[in-house]
Amino acid sequence: xxxxxxxxxxxxxxxxxxxxxxxxxxxxxxxxxxxxxxxxxxxxxxxxxxxxxxxxxxxxxxxxxxxxxxxxxxxxxxxxxxxxxxxxxxxxxxxxxxxxxxxxxxxxxxxxxxxxxxxxxxxxxxxxxxxxxxxxxxxxxxxxxxxxxxxxxxxxxxxxxxxxxxxxxxxxxxxxxxxxxxxxxxxxxxxxxxxxxxxxxxxxxxxxxxxxxxxxxxxxxxxxxxxxxxxxxxxxxxxxxxxxxxxxxxxxxxxxxxxxxxxxxxxxxxxxxxxxxxxxxxxxxxxxxxxxxxxxxxxxxxxxxxxxxxxxxxxxxxxxxxxxxxxxxxxxxxxxxxxxxxxxxxxxxxxxxxxxxxxxxxxxxxxxxxxxxxxxxxxxxxxxxxxxxxxxxxxxxxxxxxxxxxxxxxxxxxxxxxxxxxxxxxx
Ligand code: KE4
Numbered sequence: 001x002x003x004x005x006x007x008x009x010x011x012x013x014x015x016x017x018x019x020x021x022x023x024x025x026x027x028x029x030x031x032x033x034x035x036x037x038x039x040x041x042x043x044x045x046x047x048x049x050x051x052x053x054x055x056x057x058x059x060x061x062x063x064x065x066x067x068x069x070x071x072x073x074x075x076x077x078x079x080x081x082x083x084x085x086x087x088x089x090x091x092x093x094x095x096x097x098x099x100x101x102x103x104x105x106x107x108x109x110x111x112x113x114x115x116x117x118x119x120x121x122x123x124x125x126x127x128x129x130x131x132x133x134x135x136x137x138x139x140x141x142x143x144x145x146x147x148x149x150x151x152x153x154x155x156x157x158x159x160x161x162x163x164x165x166x167x168x169x170x171x172x173x174x175x176x177x178x179x180x181x182x183x184x185x186x187x188x189x190x191x192x193x194x195x196x197x198x199x200x201x202x203x204x205x206x207x208x209x210x211x212x213x214x215x216x217x218x219x220x221x222x223x224x225x226x227x228x229x230x231x232x233x234x235x236x237x238x239x240x241x242x243x244x245x246x247x248x249x250x251x252x253x254x255x256x257x258x259x260x261x262x263x264x265x266x267x268x269x270x271x272x273x274x275x276x277x278x279x280x281x282x283x284x285x286x287x288x289x290x291x292x293x294x295x296x297x298x299x300x301x302x303x304x305x306x307x308x309x310x311x312x313x314x315x316x317x318x319x320x321x322x323x324x325x326x327x328x329x330x331x332x333x334x335x336x337x338x339x340x341x342x343x344x345x346x347x348x349x350x351x352x353x354x355x356x357x358x359x360x361x362x363x364x365x366x367x368x369x370x371x372x373x374x375x376x377x378x379x380x381x382x383x384x385x386x387x388x389x390x391x392x393x394x395x396x397x398x399x400x401x402x403x404x405x406x407x408x409x410x411x412x413x414x415x416x417x418x419x420x421x422x423x424x425x426x427x
Contacts, residue, residue, distance in 0.1 A: 002032070002047075003035070003048045004032045004033070004034055004035050004046055004047050004048055005032050007047055008032050008033060008035070018033070019033065021156065022156035022159070023155060023159055023393075023394065023395055023398065024394070026394045027160060028375075028379070028395050028396070029378075029379045029382045029383065030379065030383075031383060031386075033394070034046040034047075034050075034052070034386075034391070035047040038066075039062070039065075039067055040065075040066055041065040041066060041405035041407075042054055042065055042403055042405040042410045043066070043410075044391060050389065051389060052386070052389050052390060052391035053391065053406070053414055054066070054391045054403075055391060055392050055393070055400040055401060055402065055414075056393050056400065056401065058265075059240075059393075059398075060244060060354075060401050061265045061266055061268055061269055061270040061311075062270055062401070062403055063243070063244060063266050063269075063315060063324075063403055063404065064269070064311055064314045064403060064404050064405065065403045065404060065405025065406075066270075066405070068269075068310075068314065068405070070310050070313075070314065071269055071307055071310040071311055071314070074306045074307060074310035075271070075303055075306055075307050075310075077306070078091070078302055078303045079303050081302075082302075083302075084298055084301050084302065085302070086297060088300075089300065089302045089305075091300075091302045091305045091306060091309070092300030094305075095111060095273075095300070095305045095308060095309055096109050096111065096275075096277075098309065098312055099263065099275060099277065100277075102243070102247065102248060103242075103248055103249065103251065103261060104248070104257075105251055105258060105279075106277040106278060107277070107279055107283065108279075108280050108283035108286075109275050109277025109278075109283075110275065110276060110277060110283070110294065111273060111274070111275050111299050111300040111305070112273075112274040112276065112296050112299050113272040113274060113298050113299060113301070113304070114144065114264060114272060114274045115143075115144050115240075115263075115264030116144025116145050116146055116274075117274050117296065117299075118144075118274035118275055118276040119143040119144045119146060119149060119202065119235075119239070119262045119276070120146030120149070121276050122260045122276040123135055123148055123149070123200060123202065123235070124294065125233075125260065125276070125282060125283070125286060125292050126200035126232075126233035126235065126259075126260065128285045128290070128291060129282045129285050129292075130199045130233060132196075132197055132198060132199035132232075133175045133197070133199060134175055134177060134197045134198045134199060135148060135175065135176055135198070135200045135201070135202060136177045136178075136179060136187070136198060136201040136202070137149060137151065137176060137177075137178055137179075137202050137203070138178065138180065138181040138203055138204075138207075138367075139163075139179070139180055139181060139367045140154040140163075140207060140209065140210030140370065140397075141154055141203065141204045141209060141210070141237070142156075142157065142204075142209035143202055143204070143237050143239075144239070147168045147172045147173075149202070150168055151164050151168070151173050151176045151178055152178040153209070154209030154210040154397060155209040155395075155397065158209070158397045159395040159396075159398075177190060177194075177198075181203075181207055181210075182215060182216045182365050182366055183366075187222060187223065187226060188226065191229070191232075195226070195229070195230030196231075198230060199232060199233060200232055200233040200234070200235050200260075201227055201232055201233075201234055201235065202237055203220075203236065203237065204240065204241070205220055205237075205238065205241060205250035205254070206250050206354070208240040208241065208354060208356075209240070209397065209398065209399070210367050210370045211356045211357070211358060211370050211373075211396065212349055212350070212355060212356025212399040213356070213365060214351065214365070215254075216365055220254055220256040221256055224256050224258075227259070233282060234259045234260075235258060235260045235261070235262065236249070236251055236258035236261050238250060238261050238262060238263055239262055239263060239264035239265055239274065240354070240399065241351075242261070242263045242264075242265070242267065243263075243312065244265070244266055244353055244401070245351045245353070245354055246321060246351075246352055247316075247321055249261070253351070258278065259279050259282055260276060260278035261276070262275070263277075266311060266312070266315070267308045267311075267312065268304055268307060268308045269307040269308050269310060269311030269312075270311075271301075271303065271304035271307040272298070272304050273304045273305060273307075273308045314404070320404065321352060321353075324352060324402065324403075324404060325350070325351075325352045325353065327353075327402055327406055327411065328353050328402040329350050330411060331350070331355065331402055331411060331414065332348035332349065332350045332357075333348075334411065334415040334418070335348050335357065335418050336348050338415055338418040338419045341419065341422075342422035342426060343426065344422045344425055344426050345359060345360070346359055346360075346422070347361070347362060347363050348363075349363045353401060353402050354399050354400070354401055355399065355400050355401070356400070357392075357400065358373050359374035359375075359377040359378050359396075359425070360372060360373040360374070370397065375396045376427070377425045377427065378425075380425045381422065381425035384420060384425060385417055388417035389413070389417065390417045390418075
């Protein structure tokens with residue numbers, strides 16, 4: 001029994017499936033989850049002392065690497081003055097001003113403690129602002145575990161084959177319309193039939209929870225056009241893509257401007273910070289300004305915000321995003337070359353510091369195409385890479401992440417491991 005095995009047995013006696021978030025349980029890839037004890041730069045260590053090159057990065061937050069010294073010092077200094085007050089602090093004003101400065105579509109923004117809180121709050125704001133109830137989401141997109149959004153969701157829900165969760169009352173689920181991602185015509189038809197009843201369309205503007213799936217040309221523009229025509233609120237869920245794929249997220253990359261944006265992950269740098277915001281006219285409905293209630297004991301928590309601000313400051317270094325995108329692209333190109341040499345059908349895609357790996361003939365543009373990928377091959381590849389000291393997301397339906405701390409040595413070691421792992425994956 002390894003330390004990981006012992007800890008996993010112990011954890012399952014007190015925590016459902018031994019984990020505090022389902023995707024961590026390794027249920028789809030099999031085997032024992034690694035109990036991580038330390039991170040530094042692009043590396044993490046597990047309870048048995050094994051070191052891994054980390055391409056999960058806490059599912060996106062670790063964009064500057066683990067235990068980055070300036071981030072750690074910011075947290076230590078802030079914590080020394082008290083952890084939380086439940087009162088306004090200057091630091092959360094600085095965070096709000098930073099987000100507004102970096103995302104021009106934001107006029108007012110509220111901080112929360114997770115991406116789930118951000119998306120559930122944004123939906124309530126859209127419903128309160130429009131007076132309508134119906135929302136539209138897309139199959140394979142994951143927006144956290146709010147009731148209205150656990151309908152044909154991605155990420156862990158998709159990984160375990162329960163895209164629509166038990167426990168969501170039909171009365172709530174029936175207010176959520178799910179369409180195929182990238183299917184603009186299906187959206188046109190829905191709005192033609194029911195546009196006046198639609199409060200909001202929420203979308204991952206680059207999907208990362210059914211693996212990485214880009215919007216096809218015109219898809220986001222169509223969302224914008226139809227929401228304008230029917231008075232519906234367009235919500236870009238940039239919890240994963242915000243400050244990850246571009247200095248201004250997908251809205252900066254594409255020029256398509258949402259009415260509301262949800263954020264998380266990078267803006268907390270590994271500490272619990274989320275945010276929702278957008279047009280002042282819409283955000284004016286948020287309590288206590290307006291009638292839409294939303295609250296949080298630890299919202300804007302100064303220690304968490306200190307980590308986020310220090311992380312965001314590091315991403316503003318000259319050339320940060322260019323270097324991150326180039327490194328991520330080199331990672332993908334190297335894997336494609338290794339797979340070709342091993343005679344394995346494989347492709348990869350990346351946008352900024354986020355990537356997708358597919359055991360498929362071509363990069364998928366829809367949920368249906370993602371589902372045609374060779375999941376068993378991925379599982380064999382995942383474990384061969386894990387055994388070689390490379391920690392990938394334990395699911396064929398997750399995007400992966402490169403950080404500013406992934407250097408040439410880490411990339412070379414990863415590609416050396418991949419040459420062996422693809423041969424193992426071939427089966
Ligand atoms: P959190 O509540 O997990 O902070 O954020 C929910 C969320 C919302 N929107 C998007 C686009 C997201 O990707 C997420 C969370 N992402 C997953 C990873 N695919 C978190 C990992 C997990 O659930 O443990």
